[in-house]
Amino acid sequence: xxxxxxxxxxxxxxGELDIDTQLTPIDIIRENNIQVVLNRKIIGVxxxxxxxxxxxxxxxxxxxxxxxxxxxKNYIFYxxxxxxxxxxxxxxxxxxxxxxxxxxxxIYNFNxxxxxxxxxxxxxxxxxxxxxxxxxxxxxxxxxxxxxxxxSLINKFKDTFIEHVEEKKCSTGICRTLLLAQCINACPAxxxxxxxxxxxxxxxxxxxxxxxxKSNPLSLICGxxxxxxxxxxxxxxxxxENVGVRALQRYVCINxxxxxxxxxxxxxxxxxKISIIGAGPAGLSIAYFLQRTGYQIExxxxxxxxxxxxxxxxxxxxxxxxxxxxxxxxxxxxxVNIHYNTEVGKDISFDELKxxxxxxxxxxxxxxxxxxxxxxxxxxxxxALDFLSNIKQNNKVNIGKxxxxxxxxxxxxxxxxxxxxxDDTENVTVVSLEEFEQMPASLEEKKLAKSENINFLSGxxxxxxxxxxxxxxxxxxxxxxxxxxxxxxxxxSKNEIKTIEADTIILAVGQYADLGxxxxxxxxxxxxxxxxxxxxxxxxxASTAIAAISDAKKVAIKIDKSxxxxxxxxxxxxxxxxEPLSIKSWDYQLKDESIREINxxxxxxxxxxxxxTKEDASYEATRCMRCDRNSTQPLFLRK
Numbered sequence: 173x174x175x176x177x178x179x180x181x182x183x184x185x186x187g188e189l190d191i192d193t194q195l196t197p198i199d200i201i202r203e204n205n206i207q208v209v210l211n212r213k214i215i216g217v218x219x220x221x222x223x224x225x226x227x228x229x230x231x232x233x234x235x236x237x238x239x240x241x242x243x244x245k246n247y248i249f250y251x252x253x254x255x256x257x258x259x260x261x262x263x264x265x266x267x268x269x270x271x272x273x274x275x276x277x278x279i280y281n282f283n284x285x286x287x288x289x290x291x292x293x294x295x296x297x298x299x300x301x302x303x304x305x306x307x308x309x310x311x312x313x314x315x316x317x318x319x320x321x322x323x324s325l326i327n328k329f330k331d332t333f334i335e336h337v338e339e340k341k342c343s344t345g346i347c348r349t350l351l352l353a354q355c356i357n358a359c360p361a362x363x364x365x366x367x368x369x370x371x372x373x374x375x376x377x378x379x380x381x382x383x384x385x386k387s388n389p390l391s392l393i394c395g396x397x398x399x400x401x402x403x404x405x406x407x408x409x410x411x412x413e414n415v416g417v418r419a420l421q422r423y424v425c426i427n428x429x430x431x432x433x434x435x436x437x438x439x440x441x442x443x444x445k446i447s448i449i450g451a452g453p454a455g456l457s458i459a460y461f462l463q464r465t466g467y468q469i470e471x472x473x474x475x476x477x478x479x480x481x482x483x484x485x486x487x488x489x490x491x492x493x494x495x496x497x498x499x500x501x502x503x504x505x506x507x508v509n510i511h512y513n514t515e516v517g518k519d520i521s522f523d524e525l526k527x528x529x530x531x532x533x534x535x536x537x538x539x540x541x542x543x544x545x546x547x548x549x550x551x552x553x554x555x556a557l558d559f560l561s562n563i564k565q566n567n568k569v570n571i572g573k574x575x576x577x578x579x580x581x582x583x584x585x586x587x588x589x590x591x592x593x594x595d596d597t598e599n600v601t602v603v604s605l606e607e608f609e610q611m612p613a614s615l616e617e618k619k620l621a622k623s624e625n626i627n628f629l630s631g632x633x634x635x636x637x638x639x640x641x642x643x644x645x646x647x648x649x650x651x652x653x654x655x656x657x658x659x660x661x662x663x664x665s666k667n668e669i670k671t672i673e674a675d676t677i678i679l680a681v682g683q684y685a686d687l688g689x690x691x692x693x694x695x696x697x698x699x700x701x702x703x704x705x706x707x708x709x710x711x712x713x714a715s716t717a718i719a720a721i722s723d724a725k726k727v728a729i730k731i732d733k734s735x736x737x738x739x740x741x742x743x744x745x746x747x748x749x750x751e752p753l754s755i756k757s758w759d760y761q762l763k764d765e766s767i768r769e770i771n772x773x774x775x776x777x778x779x780x781x782x783x784x785t786k787e788d789a790s791y792e793a794t795r796c797m798r799c800d801r802n803s804t805q806p807l808f809l810r811k
Contacts, residue, residue: 173237181250182209193237197248198656200236208252211609215658216251220244222267223317226251228328229657243317256346257329258336261322262286268318278308279315289333291349292340299337302326345405353799355417358405360722361387365402365417366800367748372424373793379746381428384421385436386742388721389460390453390499392429393482395422396491396781399582399614399716407799413762416784416792422765423789429498438506439466439741446731447472447529449516449689452480453717454709455535456500457724459508465732465741469508470529474515480537482717485560485583487590488777517689531704531731534695535724538683538710544578547637547677556587556680563590572675573598576645578634579680580604580611585618587678588626595774601627601672603634605650605662620780624773629672633664643674685711706731753798760795763788 177191179200184207191200197217200206208214216228219239224247227234236248265283268274285305288294306322309315326333335341342350342357351357355365363384371380384391398418406414428434444467448455451473459469477483479496504510516522525532541555554571556579562569575597577588584602592600602621604611608630611618622628632647649668655661690698695707708727709720728740766782784792 175246177236177246177248179206179248179250181214182212182252182254183207183250184209191236191248193240194235196233196235197250198232200248201250208250212252212254213658214250215253215255218249218251219247221247222264223314223321224249226321226324230655232656243314254344254346256342256344257325257332258286258289258342259344259346261325262290262347264318264322268315272314274310274312274315276310278305278310281305281308289336290347292336294337296334296337299333354405354407355402355415356800359387359402360716360719361725362722363387363391363402363421364748364800365421366796366798367746368424369415369417369420369793369796370749370751370798371746372420372789373751374749377424377427378434380424381434382436382743383746383748384425385460386746387725388718389457389503390717390721391421392425392495392499393453393491394418394718394721395425396495397482397486398718400616401718408795408797415795415797416762416764419765419784420789420792423784426783434502436464436502436506436743438464441468442466442737444468444530444735445470445528446531446533447525448533448535449525450480450535450537450709451478451500451510452535452537452709452720453482454537454720454724455480455533456503457721458533458535458708458728460503460506461725461728461740461742462731463503463506463508464743465728465737465739467530467732471508471510472514472516472520472525473510473512474518476512478510478512480539484539484564485557485586487560487563487586489589489593489780490586492779515689522689526702526705529704530735531706533727533731534687534690534705534707534711535709535720536685536687536711537720538685538714540684540686541679542682542684543679544634544681547634550637550640550643550677552641552643552675553677553679555683556583556678557683559587559678560590563594569594571597571678574672574674575600575676575678576643576672576674577602577678577680578604580606580613580630581680582613582617583683584680585613585621587680589617589621589624591678592624592626593773593776599627601629601674603629603632603647603672605631605633605653607631610653620767623767624770629670632670633662635664635666635669637677641675643677644671645674645677646671682714683710687711704734750801753802754794757794757797760791762795763792 173193174190175193176188179186179189185204217232218224218226219236223243225239265286268279269283282305306319309319340350345351345354345357353366356362368380368383388394395418400418402417403414408415446462446467446469448459448469448471451471455471459471463469478500482491483493483496514520541557543555547553571591573596575591577584588600588602591597608628631650633650635648636646638644647670648664648666651663651665653662687695695711699705699707706727708723732740765784768780768782770776
């Protein structure tokens with residue numbers, strides 16, 4: 173049956189379409205070649221209007237006709253990954269009151285319940301009353317449908333509701349009353365970005381850097397390699413282009429540390445000791461937060477240097493070791509003891525750490541590269557981590573003239589851009605399951621790789637490999653990477669095959685942690701049994717450096733609370749200037765950091781990106797719209 177439906181959502185094609193109700197919502201997307209804006213993923217769909225059936229994941233493959241009933245209107249609303257279920261429940265409560273004119277006590281009680289969550293006034297005990305609140309709904313058909321929708325959203329997105337309640341945070345940035353500015357909310361560490369930009373405009377670099385360190389003690393490092401989620405949600409981007417947040421962060425940090433005299437105080441010792449395993453971004457950060465708060469930190473690192481992934485794998489053309497040590501030294505100046513070349517489970521037992529510590533933190537990171545079973549035994553196949561580590565240690569690596577890097581993330585970009593710098597390499601090709609736009613690597617890294625003549629075969633997966641010294645590899649077209657439930661489940665087509673000859677394959681297909689010192693148990697099950705043992709960073713979930721730093725602060729708060737503390741000590745409050753915006757703010761367009769021209773890339777591992785000049789930094793800072801005060805704070809005027 174063909175019917176007219178209004179297609180809604182953040183899509184390339186919206187409006188009224190003739191739809192065959194024998195199709196599924198996914199069929200409609202495919203047959204009409206509809207794209208989601210900004211390459212976001214569709215996670216769900218609501219068919220039938222405000223009170224229509226709402227489904228997620230694999231249930232989106234249900235025929236339209238089977239999702240319609242007597243309450244349905246001819247609307248199909250596609251839900252993308254920036255959907256906030258809490259905000260949608262709030263919308264339903266307001267729709268019932270304002271549009272449906274249902275102004276009963278039970279509806280008002282429900283509205284008060286959800287408004288308290290959205291405004292940060294709810295507790296977990298109040299949230300857990302949701303079944304009682306909904307069960308008191310009046311016996312009206314539309315309320316029965318609303319109740320079904322609300323319960324389905326709470327059951328599917330319970331963690332999101334709890335995040336709103338306990339952390340007073342909306343990760344999508346939709347619930348505006350819970351955030352100060354979109355950029356702060358999007359940053360996993362919640363750095364006060366407008367604050368340090370304003371301090372920079374006053375040439376107060378040290379205060380700007382100190383403000384960053386309240387959330388991120390590795391701010392200089394992140395100013396060079398952060399994935400920049402803040403810039404994706406910058407409100408200026410809704411008008412034209414985002415503010416260069418990371419570039420400004422880098423500029424502030426470099427100027428604050430220029431004279432090597434940046435100082436921090438700390439709280440009086442409380443006599444308690446914390447042992448941390450791993451001196452990567454997560455381990456260093458939690459050491460900083462707890463040492464400043466009065467704990468004595470003993471940090472155990474099995475290698476000869478701090479930094480984890482930062483020092484062992486990230487190429488120096490992105491991040492110099494001197495920058496890492498700049499901030500490591502600030503952490504050790506506070507009294508953190510780092511025991512280098514000390515492997516837990518070998519040089520010291522895990523049980524000994526537990527016995528002699530008030531708490532133990534596992535922050536070892538993911539330091540073992542994943543392989544593909546069918547090719548892992550081939551002598552010309554390397555994992556990306558092994559390859560990058562050898563290059564960082566100046567070990568000779570013979571990868572031949574033709575190199576294939578398999579993977580689509582930033583580690584794949586690091587591997588490809590490193591390989592092209594080796595003397596013998598003539599051709600490097602990155603092969604990814606994802607299409608180029610959907611590859612998880614940052615757009616910046618993908619652009620720089622292209623500028624360095626890296627080739628891309630996107631949307632293909634490994635099918636077959638032949639040969640020993642010289643490899644002949646077949647790649648099949650990838651039809652999809654994830655299933656409708658978001659699980660990794662690539663589907664390859666045998667009808668379209670590309671064949672490439674190569675000398676070496678570098679696998680950048682993920683990594684995992686070495687947890688031999690706890691018997692390689694499931695880390696989450698292990699933590700449920702052990703008392704005063706915590707884990708952060710890549711041990712818990714694959715993450716970026718800034719996400720690991722965010723985890724570190726959250727766990728530091730938990731440890732302090734469990735040991736009778738009164739909260740983390742982060743230094744004195746820093747006043748943020750409240751100067752008016754320049755009228756010229758609207759005239760300026762994004763000024764990117766400049767890229768160093770490379771005449772001969774072979775052996776050139778010097779930094780590629782140049783830091784802003786003072787003039788450029790001042791220019792870019794002027795583009796910040798100060799959303800922390802101009803978008804969310806009410807303005808009270810005298811009458």
